Amino acid sequence: MNSSSRFAVSVHVLALLALEARPVPSAYIAGSVNTNPVVIRRILALLNKAGFTHSTLGASGGTTLALPASRINLLDLYRAVEEPGVLSLHRNSPNPACPVGRNITSILGGIFEQAQLAMENVIEAMTLQDVLDQLNAAQSPH
Amino acid sequence: MNSSSRFAVSVHVLALLALEARPVPSAYIAGSVNTNPVVIRRILALLNKAGFTHSTLGASGGTTLALPASRINLLDLYRAVEEPGVLSLHRNSPNPACPVGRNITSILGGIFEQAQLAMENVIEAMTLQDVLDQLNAAQSPH
């Protein structure tokens, strides 16, 4: 279990919702993602809170996209569902009595921040619409 | 436990070794990193295998840096001690009977690859010597 797949699943879910006009039940989404409906509902709770989607209760309820796909930025989505920081510092604070231990975490922190920023810039350049376009292209290369 | 701290610890360890002329025992390193010597030895096993360091057995044994700090690239180090891929795809393959499920992983895979590359470009631009320079600067800003 290297890390979370919530971001990947979220993109998948939103792409699916974008193709449906009516509320989609979590069980249907789970069928496409190949997981349990509760797993989907947990992710939908995050997406609802962030305003990307809207769920309705009751029979014929389900979830709809709350924003146009072109306004859903993948970085915003990433931040809504993932813990920040792809590179991790020490678990326990290094020994402050050692010159290296005293300073290494702030130095590494600066480097890790730059790396994170570079990574985020890539996904910030993409929206859900870009993903939908690629999905369309994959289905009709004829 | 978002991810591994092996990369951070590895930079710490190599920085420490760079400041010592003689073989450094794992117990000493562990004192600076604030962890157990076996944890250090496990990481040293990876660093030895990758050729960054060299350990010697027996009394007055320990580990020394095997390369000049300016020739230790942080990306090479990262690859020696960490699992690749900061963004993760679905745990289980999506449903291939669904148009979205069938194509989403290859599309996401392309995006994740770009993100990874951008992140790696940042750490590739740095060597252990750069870290040592920052350590020196942090200790003598007088």
Place this chain on the structure above:
DNA sequence: CATAATGTAACTACAATTGTTACATTATGT
């Protein structure tokens, strides 16, 4: 030959993620 070190196996502890069951709540539509 006592000492000090690595290498490594084995086990524990811990935390994050995901899967699963269960059920209260809410809305629909006949």
Place this chain on the structure above:
DNA sequence: ACATAATGTAACAATTGTAGTTACATTATG
């Protein structure tokens, strides 16, 4: 009204990766 179908969410199990710990065989020094 009421059967039905959906969400929301709690609780728990399963799996995995990381790190901490103990133990000990092996190796080299002086």
